[in-house]
Amino acid sequence: MISVFYVIFLQEMFSFFSKKNKEAAITQLPFQTDIHSHILPGIDDGSPDIETSLKLVRGIYNLGITKTVATPHVIADMFRNTPETINSALQLLKAACKKEKIPIEITAAAEYMLDDYFIKLLRSDKPLLTIHKNIILTEQSYATPTSNLNEISFELVTAGYFPIMAHPERYPFYHNNYDAYSHLKDMGFLLQVNMLSLTGYYGKPVAKAARFIFDNDLADLVGTDMHHERHLQTLQHPGNLDIFSKYLGKRIYNDLSGF
Numbered sequence: 001m002i003s004v005f006y007v008i009f010l011q012e013m014f015s016f017f018s019k020k021n022k023e024a025a026i027t028q029l030p031f032q033t034d035i036h037s038h039i040l041p042g043i044d045d046g047s048p049d050i051e052t053s054l055k056l057v058r059g060i061y062n063l064g065i066t067k068t069v070a071t072p073h074v075i076a077d078m079f080r081n082t083p084e085t086i087n088s089a090l091q092l093l094k095a096a097c098k099k100e101k102i103p104i105e106i107t108a109a110a111e112y113m114l115d116d117y118f119i120k121l122l123r124s125d126k127p128l129l130t131i132h133k134n135i136i137l138t139e140q141s142y143a144t145p146t147s148n149l150n151e152i153s154f155e156l157v158t159a160g161y162f163p164i165m166a167h168p169e170r171y172p173f174y175h176n177n178y179d180a181y182s183h184l185k186d187m188g189f190l191l192q193v194n195m196l197s198l199t200g201y202y203g204k205p206v207a208k209a210a211r212f213i214f215d216n217d218l219a220d221l222v223g224t225d226m227h228h229e230r231h232l233q234t235l236q237h238p239g240n241l242d243i244f245s246k247y248l249g250k251r252i253y254n255d256l257s258g259f
């Protein structure tokens with residue numbers, strides 16, 4: 001009789017530990033489409049060459065990303081990328097992925113700095129590069145808030161665009177004013193949180209702000225903002241995958257079919 005109870009006890013313990021192991025073994029990102037990355041070779045401060053691009057793409061594919069939208073910077077005084085420079089880098093990467101048999105879908109848009117050059121582009125007759133339909137990815141300088149953000153967002157929205165504000169948690173000028181996140185949304189911006197921010201990669205105030213945005217249900221979208229292999233390694237870390245899973249929960253992020 002004792003031995004039967006003992007066997008049952010062992011079975012219960014085994015099932016408890018195997019459940020725990022299953023819970024701990026998160027190996028994938030909790031979303032399948034990445035809409036912010038710098039994986040195109042040689043056109044901004046992201047991947048410098050096709051070999052690095054392939055490493056980054058293989059890495060995120062192994063993390064469960066099946067579609068990625070590359071978003072090279074467009075910044076007046078640093079990276080004046082155009083549809084032509086972006087598209088030719090995209091074609092290079094797509095061909096290399098095909099050759100290496102990495103079955104990931106890759107498209108490209110841009111990450112627009114909200115500077116005077118951007119206003120010129122917006123007012124020109126050429127359409128901006130969009131992530132999907134009329135959704136565009138924008139960012140601000142980390143040093144100073146964009147002085148005419150209200151006017152720019154009004155122009156963007158009036159022109160029919162849905163602007164995304166990239167990594168709102170990374171702007172130091174919002175760290176003492178979390179109300180700014182709701183104000184950005186009132187202006188028409190979708191908030192896209194950088195996954196790396198949640199891990200503390202950019203420091204404690206950024207992690208705190210990222211967690212505030214999730215805890216208050218203000219995050220519309222997420223992104224890896226992956227530039228190089230250190231970013232990839234941080235995304236792959238099992239402890240960090242647990243953090244992503246905890247903050248994103250069961251909600252499905254980056255499903256663009258809803259837009």
Ligand SMILES: [Fe+2]
Binds near residue numbers: 038225
């Ligand atoms: Fe970025």
